[in-house]
Amino acid sequence: MAKETVKLGSVKRFGPRYGRIVKERLAKIEKVQHSKHMCPYCRSSKVKRQAVGIWYCRKCKAKFTGKAYSLKKLSVQKEKKEEAAEAPKEEAVAEEE
Numbered sequence: 001m002a003k004e005t006v007k008l009g010s011v012k013r014f015g016p017r018y019g020r021i022v023k024e025r026l027a028k029i030e031k032v033q034h035s036k037h038m039c040p041y042c043r044s045s046k047v048k049r050q051a052v053g054i055w056y057c058r059k060c061k062a063k064f065t066g067k068a069y070s071l072k073k074l075s076v077q078k079e080k081k082e083e084a085a086e087a088p089k090e091e092a093v094a095e096e097e
């Protein structure tokens, strides 16, 4: 299975330097870091990162803390997706027994 290509986006500023793996890793982080997130107070996606761990909603002007590069833990979302994908397989095994 070929590995999925990661779009470099903002990491293109490094040009041909520093290697593919490192740049792909940084691209994933910077994409989340620079994107707008949903506000936990007014539910509009106007939250942007001000500084490390500081997030600011441009609609309701709420300033609050989060993760350094994202609003919430990224790994949690991935685990949920993996669990959902694995769950039907486990049920199938149980039926066979």
Ligand SMILES: [Zn+2]
Residues within 6 Å of the ligand: 039, 040, 041, 042, 043, 044, 057, 058, 059, 060, 061, 062
């Ligand atoms: Zn808000």
